Amino acid sequence: MNNRQVADILYDIADMLEIKGEIIYKSIAYRRAADNILNLGRDINDVWRDGKLREIPGVGEALAKKLDELLRTGRLGYYEGLREEIPPGVVAMLAIPDVGPKTANLLYERLGLMSVADVGRAGREGKLRDLPGLGVKSEANILAGIEALHRRTDRIPLGTAWPVAREILGALRAGCSALQQATVAGSLRRMKATIRDIDLLVASDEPEAVMDCFVNLPLVEEVALRGSTKTSVILHNGLQVDLRVLEPARYGSLLQYFTGSKDHNVALRELSLDQGLSLSEYGFKRDGEEILRSDEESVYNTLGLPWIPPELRENRGEIEAARRGKLPKLIELSDIKGDLHVHTSWSDGVASIAEIAEAARARGYQYAVMSDHTQSLGVARGLTPERLWEQRAEINRLNEQFANFRLLQGAEVEIKADGSLDLPDEVLSELDVVVASIHSGLRQERERITSRLISAMRNPHVDVIGHPRGRILGQREASAVDMDRVLAVALETGTILEVNAIPDRLDLDDAHIRRAVGMGVRLAVDSDAHNAEGLAAMEYGVATARRGWAEAENVVNTLSLNELLELVRNK
Protein backbone atom coordinates (compact mmCIF):
# COMPACT_ATOMS: atom_id res chain seq x y z
CA MET A 1 0.00 0.00 0.00
CA ASN A 2 1.62 3.24 -1.12
CA ASN A 3 1.40 6.76 0.29
CA ARG A 4 -1.33 7.76 -2.15
CA GLN A 5 -3.53 4.83 -1.17
CA VAL A 6 -3.04 5.40 2.55
CA ALA A 7 -3.78 9.12 2.18
CA ASP A 8 -6.91 8.39 0.15
CA ILE A 9 -8.26 6.21 2.94
CA LEU A 10 -7.67 9.00 5.46
CA TYR A 11 -9.37 11.52 3.16
CA ASP A 12 -12.26 9.09 2.81
CA ILE A 13 -12.56 8.76 6.58
CA ALA A 14 -12.53 12.55 6.94
CA ASP A 15 -15.41 12.85 4.47
CA MET A 16 -17.44 10.14 6.18
CA LEU A 17 -16.94 11.68 9.60
CA GLU A 18 -18.09 15.02 8.26
CA ILE A 19 -21.20 13.49 6.71
CA LYS A 20 -21.91 11.81 10.03
CA GLY A 21 -21.76 15.23 11.67
CA GLU A 22 -18.75 14.54 13.88
CA ILE A 23 -16.92 17.59 15.12
CA ILE A 24 -15.17 19.17 12.18
CA TYR A 25 -11.74 19.15 13.84
CA LYS A 26 -11.64 15.41 13.64
CA SER A 27 -11.98 15.56 9.87
CA ILE A 28 -9.42 18.33 9.73
CA ALA A 29 -7.01 16.14 11.68
CA TYR A 30 -7.43 13.23 9.26
CA ARG A 31 -6.96 15.47 6.24
CA ARG A 32 -3.90 17.12 7.71
CA ALA A 33 -2.30 13.75 8.36
CA ALA A 34 -3.17 12.63 4.81
CA ASP A 35 -1.60 15.79 3.36
CA ASN A 36 1.57 15.18 5.29
CA ILE A 37 1.77 11.56 4.20
CA LEU A 38 1.56 12.68 0.58
CA ASN A 39 4.27 15.26 1.17
CA LEU A 40 6.53 12.88 3.03
CA GLY A 41 8.96 12.30 0.20
CA ARG A 42 9.53 8.79 1.50
CA ASP A 43 7.66 5.56 1.57
CA ILE A 44 5.17 5.34 4.43
CA ASN A 45 5.99 1.63 4.73
CA ASP A 46 9.59 2.48 5.57
CA VAL A 47 8.49 5.02 8.16
CA TRP A 48 6.24 2.38 9.66
CA ARG A 49 9.00 -0.26 9.67
CA ASP A 50 11.30 2.20 11.43
CA GLY A 51 8.60 2.75 14.07
CA LYS A 52 8.50 6.45 13.27
CA LEU A 53 4.86 7.01 12.35
CA ARG A 54 4.46 9.42 15.25
CA GLU A 55 7.13 11.66 13.76
CA ILE A 56 4.85 12.49 10.83
CA PRO A 57 3.26 15.86 11.64
CA GLY A 58 -0.41 15.49 12.47
CA VAL A 59 -0.10 11.81 13.38
CA GLY A 60 -0.75 11.27 17.05
CA GLU A 61 -1.45 8.21 19.13
CA ALA A 62 -4.82 7.32 17.59
CA LEU A 63 -3.76 7.77 13.98
CA ALA A 64 -0.48 5.95 14.48
CA LYS A 65 -2.41 2.97 15.79
CA LYS A 66 -4.77 3.00 12.81
CA LEU A 67 -1.91 3.40 10.33
CA ASP A 68 -0.09 0.52 11.97
CA GLU A 69 -3.11 -1.74 11.53
CA LEU A 70 -3.53 -0.61 7.93
CA LEU A 71 0.10 -1.11 6.94
CA ARG A 72 0.48 -4.37 8.82
CA THR A 73 -2.70 -6.08 7.64
CA GLY A 74 -3.73 -4.07 4.57
CA ARG A 75 -7.06 -3.43 6.26
CA LEU A 76 -8.51 -1.01 8.78
CA GLY A 77 -11.48 -2.08 10.86
CA TYR A 78 -12.45 1.48 11.73
CA TYR A 79 -12.58 2.39 8.05
CA GLU A 80 -14.60 -0.67 7.13
CA GLY A 81 -17.06 0.09 9.92
CA LEU A 82 -17.57 3.61 8.66
CA ARG A 83 -18.16 2.36 5.14
CA GLU A 84 -20.97 0.17 6.47
CA GLU A 85 -22.61 3.29 7.89
CA ILE A 86 -21.95 5.68 4.99
CA PRO A 87 -22.09 4.04 1.55
CA PRO A 88 -19.31 5.08 -0.84
CA GLY A 89 -21.90 6.55 -3.22
CA VAL A 90 -22.91 9.03 -0.54
CA VAL A 91 -19.29 10.18 -0.15
CA ALA A 92 -19.14 10.53 -3.93
CA MET A 93 -22.00 13.07 -3.73
CA LEU A 94 -19.52 15.53 -2.21
CA ALA A 95 -18.02 15.94 -5.67
CA ILE A 96 -21.24 17.63 -6.83
CA PRO A 97 -20.84 21.40 -6.59
CA ASP A 98 -23.17 22.83 -3.92
CA VAL A 99 -23.48 19.46 -2.20
CA GLY A 100 -21.50 19.32 1.01
CA PRO A 101 -21.61 16.93 3.94
CA LYS A 102 -24.87 18.30 5.38
CA THR A 103 -26.71 18.01 2.11
CA ALA A 104 -25.27 14.58 1.32
CA ASN A 105 -26.44 13.36 4.70
CA LEU A 106 -29.86 14.88 4.15
CA LEU A 107 -30.21 13.16 0.77
CA TYR A 108 -29.17 9.84 2.28
CA GLU A 109 -31.16 9.97 5.50
CA ARG A 110 -34.38 11.55 4.23
CA LEU A 111 -34.64 10.12 0.72
CA GLY A 112 -32.41 7.05 0.96
CA LEU A 113 -30.31 8.17 -2.00
CA MET A 114 -27.11 6.15 -2.34
CA SER A 115 -25.28 7.59 -5.35
CA VAL A 116 -24.84 10.60 -7.60
CA ALA A 117 -27.10 8.88 -10.13
CA ASP A 118 -29.82 8.52 -7.47
CA VAL A 119 -29.59 12.23 -6.74
CA GLY A 120 -29.94 13.06 -10.43
CA ARG A 121 -33.04 10.91 -10.72
CA ALA A 122 -34.65 12.36 -7.60
CA GLY A 123 -33.84 15.87 -8.81
CA ARG A 124 -35.45 15.34 -12.18
CA GLU A 125 -38.55 14.05 -10.41
CA GLY A 126 -38.66 17.26 -8.34
CA LYS A 127 -38.17 15.47 -5.05
CA LEU A 128 -35.30 17.58 -3.74
CA ARG A 129 -37.12 20.91 -3.46
CA ASP A 130 -39.21 19.86 -0.49
CA LEU A 131 -36.29 18.92 1.73
CA PRO A 132 -35.66 21.30 4.63
CA GLY A 133 -33.27 24.07 3.62
CA LEU A 134 -33.55 23.29 -0.08
CA GLY A 135 -35.86 24.83 -2.64
CA VAL A 136 -36.49 25.01 -6.36
CA LYS A 137 -33.25 26.86 -7.01
CA SER A 138 -31.13 24.49 -4.97
CA GLU A 139 -32.63 21.56 -6.82
CA ALA A 140 -31.79 23.15 -10.16
CA ASN A 141 -28.26 23.97 -8.98
CA ILE A 142 -27.67 20.40 -7.87
CA LEU A 143 -28.86 19.07 -11.22
CA ALA A 144 -26.62 21.55 -13.03
CA GLY A 145 -23.81 20.51 -10.70
CA ILE A 146 -24.19 16.88 -11.70
CA GLU A 147 -24.03 17.90 -15.34
CA ALA A 148 -20.88 19.90 -14.65
CA LEU A 149 -19.40 16.95 -12.80
CA HIS A 150 -19.76 14.77 -15.88
CA ARG A 151 -17.93 17.16 -18.16
CA ARG A 152 -15.50 18.34 -15.54
CA THR A 153 -11.89 18.59 -16.57
CA ASP A 154 -9.43 16.88 -14.30
CA ARG A 155 -6.52 18.71 -12.81
CA ILE A 156 -4.48 20.13 -15.62
CA PRO A 157 -0.71 20.33 -15.89
CA LEU A 158 1.12 23.50 -14.99
CA GLY A 159 2.44 23.73 -18.54
CA THR A 160 -1.10 23.87 -19.92
CA ALA A 161 -2.46 26.38 -17.42
CA TRP A 162 0.34 28.95 -17.60
CA PRO A 163 -0.13 29.94 -21.24
CA VAL A 164 -3.90 30.28 -20.73
CA ALA A 165 -3.41 32.48 -17.67
CA ARG A 166 -0.93 34.64 -19.56
CA GLU A 167 -3.38 35.05 -22.41
CA ILE A 168 -6.22 36.16 -20.13
CA LEU A 169 -4.02 38.58 -18.23
CA GLY A 170 -2.85 40.04 -21.51
CA ALA A 171 -6.41 40.47 -22.73
CA LEU A 172 -7.47 42.12 -19.45
CA ARG A 173 -4.54 44.51 -19.43
CA ALA A 174 -5.12 45.44 -23.05
CA GLY A 175 -8.88 45.82 -22.93
CA CYS A 176 -9.71 47.06 -19.47
CA SER A 177 -8.74 50.60 -18.54
CA ALA A 178 -10.16 50.34 -15.02
CA LEU A 179 -7.50 47.79 -14.11
CA GLN A 180 -4.48 48.99 -12.17
CA GLN A 181 -2.61 45.77 -11.33
CA ALA A 182 -3.25 42.17 -12.32
CA THR A 183 -1.53 38.90 -11.51
CA VAL A 184 -1.88 35.17 -11.26
CA ALA A 185 -2.48 33.72 -7.78
CA GLY A 186 -3.45 30.35 -6.32
CA SER A 187 -1.72 27.06 -6.99
CA LEU A 188 -0.59 28.38 -10.35
CA ARG A 189 1.51 31.08 -8.70
CA ARG A 190 2.87 28.43 -6.34
CA MET A 191 3.76 26.43 -9.48
CA LYS A 192 2.13 23.21 -8.39
CA ALA A 193 2.54 20.36 -10.86
CA THR A 194 -1.19 20.32 -11.55
CA ILE A 195 -3.89 22.87 -10.88
CA ARG A 196 -7.66 22.74 -10.80
CA ASP A 197 -8.60 26.29 -11.72
CA ILE A 198 -6.91 29.57 -12.52
CA ASP A 199 -7.03 32.35 -9.93
CA LEU A 200 -6.49 35.91 -11.10
CA LEU A 201 -6.35 39.07 -9.00
CA VAL A 202 -6.89 42.66 -9.99
CA ALA A 203 -6.40 45.93 -8.14
CA SER A 204 -8.93 48.52 -9.19
CA ASP A 205 -11.15 51.26 -7.80
CA GLU A 206 -13.86 50.27 -10.26
CA PRO A 207 -14.56 46.57 -9.63
CA GLU A 208 -17.80 46.49 -11.61
CA ALA A 209 -16.05 47.77 -14.72
CA VAL A 210 -13.36 45.12 -14.36
CA MET A 211 -15.95 42.37 -13.89
CA ASP A 212 -17.82 43.52 -17.01
CA CYS A 213 -14.62 43.46 -18.93
CA PHE A 214 -13.73 39.98 -17.65
CA VAL A 215 -17.02 38.22 -18.36
CA ASN A 216 -17.04 39.63 -21.89
CA LEU A 217 -13.67 38.20 -22.88
CA PRO A 218 -14.03 36.05 -26.00
CA LEU A 219 -12.50 33.03 -24.22
CA VAL A 220 -15.38 32.93 -21.75
CA GLU A 221 -18.08 30.32 -22.31
CA GLU A 222 -20.31 30.97 -19.30
CA VAL A 223 -20.44 32.96 -16.10
CA ALA A 224 -20.71 30.63 -13.11
CA LEU A 225 -20.89 33.27 -10.41
CA ARG A 226 -20.87 37.05 -10.38
CA GLY A 227 -20.30 39.25 -7.35
CA SER A 228 -18.74 42.60 -6.58
CA THR A 229 -15.41 41.18 -5.41
CA LYS A 230 -15.47 37.70 -6.93
CA THR A 231 -16.50 36.37 -10.32
CA SER A 232 -16.04 32.87 -11.75
CA VAL A 233 -16.27 31.89 -15.38
CA ILE A 234 -15.86 28.72 -17.40
CA LEU A 235 -13.75 28.96 -20.54
CA HIS A 236 -14.55 27.21 -23.82
CA ASN A 237 -11.91 24.61 -22.96
CA GLY A 238 -13.72 23.79 -19.69
CA LEU A 239 -11.22 25.52 -17.40
CA GLN A 240 -12.61 27.56 -14.52
CA VAL A 241 -11.14 30.99 -13.93
CA ASP A 242 -11.83 32.96 -10.74
CA LEU A 243 -11.23 36.69 -10.69
CA ARG A 244 -11.08 38.78 -7.54
CA VAL A 245 -10.95 42.54 -7.40
CA LEU A 246 -10.07 44.84 -4.52
CA GLU A 247 -8.88 48.44 -4.25
CA PRO A 248 -5.11 48.96 -4.57
CA ALA A 249 -4.61 49.76 -0.88
CA ARG A 250 -5.54 46.14 -0.01
CA TYR A 251 -3.78 44.46 -2.90
CA GLY A 252 -0.92 43.01 -0.85
CA SER A 253 -3.30 41.22 1.50
CA LEU A 254 -5.41 40.06 -1.40
CA LEU A 255 -2.42 38.63 -3.22
CA GLN A 256 -1.07 36.95 -0.12
CA TYR A 257 -4.43 35.44 0.74
CA PHE A 258 -5.29 34.09 -2.70
CA THR A 259 -1.86 32.70 -3.38
CA GLY A 260 -2.39 30.27 -0.49
CA SER A 261 -1.90 27.52 0.12
CA LYS A 262 -4.84 27.17 2.38
CA ASP A 263 -2.67 25.46 4.97
CA HIS A 264 -0.05 28.18 4.75
CA ASN A 265 -2.73 30.79 5.30
CA VAL A 266 -4.21 28.98 8.27
CA ALA A 267 -0.79 28.83 9.88
CA LEU A 268 -0.22 32.50 9.11
CA ARG A 269 -3.51 33.50 10.68
CA GLU A 270 -2.68 31.51 13.78
CA LEU A 271 0.61 33.37 13.95
CA SER A 272 -1.29 36.64 13.52
CA LEU A 273 -3.58 35.85 16.42
CA ASP A 274 -0.55 35.19 18.61
CA GLN A 275 0.48 38.75 17.85
CA GLY A 276 -2.95 40.21 18.56
CA LEU A 277 -3.77 40.61 14.88
CA SER A 278 -6.57 39.19 12.79
CA LEU A 279 -5.65 38.51 9.16
CA SER A 280 -7.92 38.22 6.14
CA GLU A 281 -7.79 39.03 2.44
CA TYR A 282 -8.80 42.60 3.33
CA GLY A 283 -5.86 43.24 5.61
CA PHE A 284 -5.06 43.06 9.29
CA LYS A 285 -7.25 44.10 12.17
CA ARG A 286 -6.07 45.03 15.63
CA ASP A 287 -8.87 45.65 18.15
CA GLY A 288 -11.26 46.19 15.26
CA GLU A 289 -9.02 48.77 13.62
CA GLU A 290 -7.95 48.03 10.07
CA ILE A 291 -4.32 47.91 8.95
CA LEU A 292 -4.09 47.88 5.14
CA ARG A 293 -1.23 46.42 3.13
CA SER A 294 -0.83 47.30 -0.54
CA ASP A 295 2.14 45.02 -1.23
CA GLU A 296 2.71 41.44 -0.26
CA GLU A 297 6.12 41.82 1.33
CA SER A 298 4.72 44.17 3.96
CA VAL A 299 2.06 41.59 4.86
CA TYR A 300 4.85 39.22 5.91
CA ASN A 301 6.89 42.02 7.46
CA THR A 302 3.93 42.96 9.65
CA LEU A 303 4.20 39.51 11.21
CA GLY A 304 7.94 39.88 11.67
CA LEU A 305 8.69 37.59 8.72
CA PRO A 306 10.63 38.09 5.51
CA TRP A 307 8.71 37.63 2.26
CA ILE A 308 8.26 33.94 1.53
CA PRO A 309 8.49 32.77 -2.11
CA PRO A 310 5.12 31.40 -3.31
CA GLU A 311 6.61 28.01 -4.21
CA LEU A 312 7.35 27.38 -0.52
CA ARG A 313 3.90 28.27 0.79
CA GLU A 314 2.62 24.78 1.58
CA ASN A 315 2.98 24.84 5.35
CA ARG A 316 5.91 22.46 5.16
CA GLY A 317 8.10 24.39 7.56
CA GLU A 318 8.53 27.59 5.57
CA ILE A 319 7.00 29.82 8.23
CA GLU A 320 9.29 28.43 10.90
CA ALA A 321 12.28 28.80 8.55
CA ALA A 322 11.26 32.39 7.84
CA ARG A 323 11.03 33.15 11.55
CA ARG A 324 14.53 31.88 12.11
CA GLY A 325 15.94 33.61 9.02
CA LYS A 326 16.66 30.21 7.48
CA LEU A 327 14.69 30.43 4.25
CA PRO A 328 16.63 28.89 1.36
CA LYS A 329 18.00 31.14 -1.36
CA LEU A 330 16.04 29.37 -4.08
CA ILE A 331 17.45 28.58 -7.49
CA GLU A 332 16.35 30.96 -10.26
CA LEU A 333 15.86 30.33 -13.95
CA SER A 334 18.73 32.76 -14.59
CA ASP A 335 21.09 30.48 -12.63
CA ILE A 336 20.78 27.78 -15.31
CA LYS A 337 23.82 27.60 -17.56
CA GLY A 338 22.97 24.58 -19.69
CA ASP A 339 20.74 21.62 -20.35
CA LEU A 340 21.88 18.02 -19.89
CA HIS A 341 19.01 16.26 -21.61
CA VAL A 342 17.93 17.24 -25.11
CA HIS A 343 16.81 15.10 -28.06
CA THR A 344 17.40 15.80 -31.73
CA SER A 345 16.13 14.43 -35.02
CA TRP A 346 18.87 11.80 -34.75
CA SER A 347 16.42 9.87 -32.55
CA ASP A 348 12.83 10.89 -31.75
CA GLY A 349 13.32 14.68 -31.63
CA VAL A 350 12.21 16.91 -34.49
CA ALA A 351 14.92 19.58 -34.41
CA SER A 352 18.37 19.33 -35.95
CA ILE A 353 21.41 19.67 -33.74
CA ALA A 354 22.02 23.10 -35.26
CA GLU A 355 18.50 24.24 -34.36
CA ILE A 356 18.91 23.04 -30.79
CA ALA A 357 22.24 24.81 -30.53
CA GLU A 358 20.70 28.04 -31.76
CA ALA A 359 17.81 27.80 -29.27
CA ALA A 360 20.18 26.99 -26.39
CA ARG A 361 22.43 29.93 -27.25
CA ALA A 362 19.38 32.20 -27.46
CA ARG A 363 18.62 31.18 -23.88
CA GLY A 364 22.08 32.28 -22.83
CA TYR A 365 23.36 28.78 -22.11
CA GLN A 366 27.03 27.86 -22.11
CA TYR A 367 26.36 24.25 -23.10
CA ALA A 368 23.75 21.70 -24.10
CA VAL A 369 24.05 17.92 -24.07
CA MET A 370 22.66 16.05 -27.07
CA SER A 371 21.28 13.01 -25.32
CA ASP A 372 19.44 10.95 -27.86
CA HIS A 373 17.91 7.56 -27.17
CA THR A 374 19.98 4.43 -27.66
CA GLN A 375 19.56 1.36 -29.82
CA SER A 376 17.13 -0.82 -27.91
CA LEU A 377 14.46 1.87 -27.81
CA GLY A 378 13.30 1.06 -31.31
CA VAL A 379 10.21 3.26 -31.30
CA ALA A 380 12.42 6.28 -30.72
CA ARG A 381 14.92 5.26 -33.41
CA GLY A 382 17.57 4.83 -30.76
CA LEU A 383 21.20 5.20 -31.81
CA THR A 384 23.71 2.40 -32.33
CA PRO A 385 27.37 3.10 -31.51
CA GLU A 386 28.02 3.63 -35.22
CA ARG A 387 25.28 6.27 -35.46
CA LEU A 388 26.61 7.90 -32.30
CA TRP A 389 30.02 8.35 -33.93
CA GLU A 390 28.37 9.90 -36.99
CA GLN A 391 26.51 12.24 -34.70
CA ARG A 392 29.74 13.07 -32.89
CA ALA A 393 31.27 14.21 -36.17
CA GLU A 394 28.41 16.63 -36.78
CA ILE A 395 28.61 17.96 -33.22
CA ASN A 396 32.34 18.56 -33.65
CA ARG A 397 31.75 20.39 -36.92
CA LEU A 398 29.13 22.67 -35.35
CA ASN A 399 31.28 23.38 -32.30
CA GLU A 400 33.90 24.99 -34.53
CA GLN A 401 31.48 27.87 -35.11
CA PHE A 402 30.84 28.74 -31.47
CA ALA A 403 32.86 30.99 -29.22
CA ASN A 404 31.16 30.94 -25.83
CA PHE A 405 29.00 27.88 -26.27
CA ARG A 406 29.65 24.17 -26.55
CA LEU A 407 27.57 21.25 -27.70
CA LEU A 408 28.29 18.15 -25.67
CA GLN A 409 27.55 14.62 -26.72
CA GLY A 410 25.72 12.36 -24.41
CA ALA A 411 23.04 9.74 -24.69
CA GLU A 412 19.91 8.76 -22.86
CA VAL A 413 20.96 5.17 -22.47
CA GLU A 414 18.37 2.50 -21.77
CA ILE A 415 18.40 0.72 -18.45
CA LYS A 416 17.13 -2.61 -19.68
CA ALA A 417 14.70 -4.86 -17.86
CA ASP A 418 17.54 -6.85 -16.29
CA GLY A 419 19.34 -3.73 -15.12
CA SER A 420 22.10 -3.83 -17.74
CA LEU A 421 22.78 -0.85 -19.95
CA ASP A 422 22.09 -0.62 -23.62
CA LEU A 423 25.63 0.40 -24.63
CA PRO A 424 28.95 -1.14 -23.59
CA ASP A 425 31.24 0.69 -21.20
CA GLU A 426 33.81 1.45 -23.89
CA VAL A 427 31.16 3.42 -25.79
CA LEU A 428 29.81 5.16 -22.69
CA SER A 429 33.30 6.22 -21.70
CA GLU A 430 33.61 8.22 -24.92
CA LEU A 431 30.53 10.33 -24.19
CA ASP A 432 30.69 13.65 -22.32
CA VAL A 433 27.60 13.08 -20.18
CA VAL A 434 25.58 9.89 -19.81
CA VAL A 435 21.93 10.01 -18.78
CA ALA A 436 20.48 6.59 -17.95
CA SER A 437 16.71 6.08 -17.92
CA ILE A 438 14.05 3.44 -17.69
CA HIS A 439 11.44 3.32 -20.46
CA SER A 440 10.31 -0.29 -20.18
CA GLY A 441 9.29 -2.57 -17.37
CA LEU A 442 8.02 0.43 -15.43
CA ARG A 443 5.60 -1.73 -13.50
CA GLN A 444 8.17 -4.13 -12.13
CA GLU A 445 7.86 -4.75 -8.44
CA ARG A 446 9.79 -2.61 -6.03
CA GLU A 447 12.87 -4.71 -5.44
CA ARG A 448 13.48 -5.39 -9.10
CA ILE A 449 13.06 -1.88 -10.44
CA THR A 450 15.06 -0.40 -7.58
CA SER A 451 17.95 -2.80 -8.26
CA ARG A 452 17.91 -1.75 -11.90
CA LEU A 453 18.36 1.89 -11.00
CA ILE A 454 21.02 1.09 -8.45
CA SER A 455 23.10 -1.03 -10.81
CA ALA A 456 22.93 1.81 -13.35
CA MET A 457 24.08 4.29 -10.71
CA ARG A 458 27.00 2.05 -9.81
CA ASN A 459 28.27 2.19 -13.38
CA PRO A 460 31.09 4.78 -13.25
CA HIS A 461 30.13 6.14 -16.68
CA VAL A 462 26.54 6.95 -15.73
CA ASP A 463 26.29 10.58 -14.63
CA VAL A 464 22.56 11.23 -14.45
CA ILE A 465 19.44 9.16 -13.82
CA GLY A 466 16.68 10.53 -16.08
CA HIS A 467 13.09 10.92 -14.82
CA PRO A 468 13.79 8.54 -11.91
CA ARG A 469 10.23 7.58 -11.00
CA GLY A 470 8.72 7.44 -14.48
CA ARG A 471 5.42 9.11 -13.71
CA ILE A 472 3.23 10.74 -16.35
CA LEU A 473 0.73 13.05 -14.70
CA GLY A 474 -2.84 11.98 -15.22
CA GLN A 475 -1.76 8.83 -17.06
CA ARG A 476 0.76 6.75 -15.25
CA GLU A 477 1.61 6.38 -11.60
CA ALA A 478 5.23 6.56 -10.55
CA SER A 479 7.09 3.24 -10.50
CA ALA A 480 7.41 1.40 -7.21
CA VAL A 481 11.01 2.60 -6.82
CA ASP A 482 12.44 2.55 -3.28
CA MET A 483 13.57 6.16 -3.26
CA ASP A 484 15.29 5.87 0.12
CA ARG A 485 17.77 3.42 -1.36
CA VAL A 486 18.09 5.32 -4.63
CA LEU A 487 18.86 8.55 -2.79
CA ALA A 488 21.40 6.82 -0.57
CA VAL A 489 23.20 5.24 -3.53
CA ALA A 490 23.06 8.52 -5.47
CA LEU A 491 24.82 10.19 -2.57
CA GLU A 492 27.37 7.40 -2.25
CA THR A 493 28.22 7.21 -5.97
CA GLY A 494 27.86 10.91 -6.76
CA THR A 495 25.17 10.16 -9.33
CA ILE A 496 23.03 13.12 -10.32
CA LEU A 497 19.25 12.72 -10.17
CA GLU A 498 17.18 14.49 -12.77
CA VAL A 499 14.34 16.91 -12.26
CA ASN A 500 12.70 16.37 -15.62
CA ALA A 501 10.94 19.57 -16.68
CA ILE A 502 8.42 18.18 -19.17
CA PRO A 503 5.15 19.52 -17.73
CA ASP A 504 3.46 16.15 -17.42
CA ARG A 505 6.51 14.53 -15.88
CA LEU A 506 8.06 16.94 -13.33
CA ASP A 507 9.96 13.95 -12.02
CA LEU A 508 11.50 13.98 -9.39
CA ASP A 509 8.61 15.73 -7.72
CA ASP A 510 8.86 18.48 -5.12
CA ALA A 511 8.77 16.17 -2.09
CA HIS A 512 11.62 13.96 -3.34
CA ILE A 513 13.64 16.99 -4.39
CA ARG A 514 13.34 18.28 -0.86
CA ARG A 515 14.71 15.02 0.49
CA ALA A 516 17.53 14.97 -2.02
CA VAL A 517 18.43 18.55 -1.13
CA GLY A 518 18.38 17.72 2.56
CA MET A 519 20.76 14.80 2.02
CA GLY A 520 23.13 16.63 -0.32
CA VAL A 521 22.28 14.55 -3.41
CA ARG A 522 23.11 16.42 -6.62
CA LEU A 523 20.31 17.32 -9.03
CA ALA A 524 20.08 18.35 -12.68
CA VAL A 525 17.08 20.26 -14.02
CA ASP A 526 16.62 19.13 -17.62
CA SER A 527 14.14 20.11 -20.31
CA ASP A 528 14.15 16.68 -22.06
CA ALA A 529 13.23 18.78 -25.10
CA HIS A 530 12.25 17.04 -28.31
CA ASN A 531 12.13 20.28 -30.31
CA ALA A 532 13.62 23.76 -30.02
CA GLU A 533 10.63 25.22 -28.18
CA GLY A 534 10.86 22.39 -25.66
CA LEU A 535 13.92 23.99 -24.06
CA ALA A 536 11.54 26.54 -22.52
CA ALA A 537 10.09 23.84 -20.25
CA MET A 538 13.14 24.54 -18.08
CA GLU A 539 10.95 27.15 -16.39
CA TYR A 540 8.67 24.45 -14.99
CA GLY A 541 11.57 22.31 -13.88
CA VAL A 542 13.17 25.17 -12.03
CA ALA A 543 9.82 25.98 -10.43
CA THR A 544 9.51 22.39 -9.25
CA ALA A 545 13.04 22.48 -7.87
CA ARG A 546 12.12 25.65 -5.99
CA ARG A 547 9.10 23.85 -4.53
CA GLY A 548 11.61 21.30 -3.28
CA TRP A 549 13.66 24.05 -1.56
CA ALA A 550 16.55 23.66 -4.01
CA GLU A 551 19.26 26.28 -4.18
CA ALA A 552 21.56 26.86 -7.15
CA GLU A 553 24.34 24.87 -5.51
CA ASN A 554 22.15 21.75 -5.40
CA VAL A 555 21.74 21.78 -9.20
CA VAL A 556 24.70 20.86 -11.40
CA ASN A 557 23.59 22.69 -14.51
CA THR A 558 24.09 25.98 -12.73
CA LEU A 559 27.81 25.17 -13.03
CA SER A 560 29.96 26.64 -15.77
CA LEU A 561 30.99 24.38 -18.64
CA ASN A 562 34.40 23.63 -17.16
CA GLU A 563 33.07 23.01 -13.67
CA LEU A 564 30.48 20.63 -15.06
CA LEU A 565 32.99 18.68 -17.14
CA GLU A 566 35.28 18.45 -14.14
CA LEU A 567 32.42 17.08 -12.05
CA VAL A 568 31.33 14.35 -14.46
CA ARG A 569 34.92 13.29 -15.19
CA ASN A 570 35.47 12.69 -11.50
CA LYS A 571 32.41 10.61 -10.86
Added chain:
DNA sequence: GCCGTTTTCGGCCCGACTGTTTTCAGTCG
Protein backbone atom coordinates in the same frame (compact mmCIF):
# COMPACT_ATOMS: atom_id res chain seq x y z
C1' DG B 1 -7.88 13.79 16.54
C1' DC B 2 -3.79 16.79 17.40
C1' DC B 3 -1.03 19.64 20.21
C1' DG B 4 1.60 22.80 23.87
C1' DT B 5 8.48 28.96 25.56
C1' DT B 6 1.13 31.05 27.92
C1' DT B 7 -1.89 25.23 27.81
C1' DT B 8 -1.80 17.64 29.01
C1' DC B 9 -7.40 20.40 28.39
C1' DG B 10 -9.38 23.55 25.51
C1' DG B 11 -8.48 25.40 21.93
C1' DC B 12 -8.10 24.46 16.82
C1' DC B 13 -8.96 30.80 10.61
C1' DC B 14 -11.74 34.00 7.81
C1' DG B 15 -15.08 35.84 4.73
C1' DA B 16 -18.13 35.82 0.25
C1' DC B 17 -21.92 34.13 -1.88
C1' DT B 18 -26.32 31.73 -2.32
C1' DG B 19 -30.67 30.27 -1.15
C1' DT B 20 -33.61 29.78 2.24
C1' DT B 21 -34.62 32.30 5.44
C1' DT B 22 -37.28 36.37 8.94
C1' DT B 23 -31.59 36.15 11.17
C1' DC B 24 -29.05 32.00 9.23
C1' DA B 25 -26.98 27.57 7.39
C1' DG B 26 -24.35 25.46 4.02
C1' DT B 27 -20.73 25.52 0.71
C1' DC B 28 -16.54 27.04 -1.08
C1' DG B 29 -11.90 28.51 -1.27
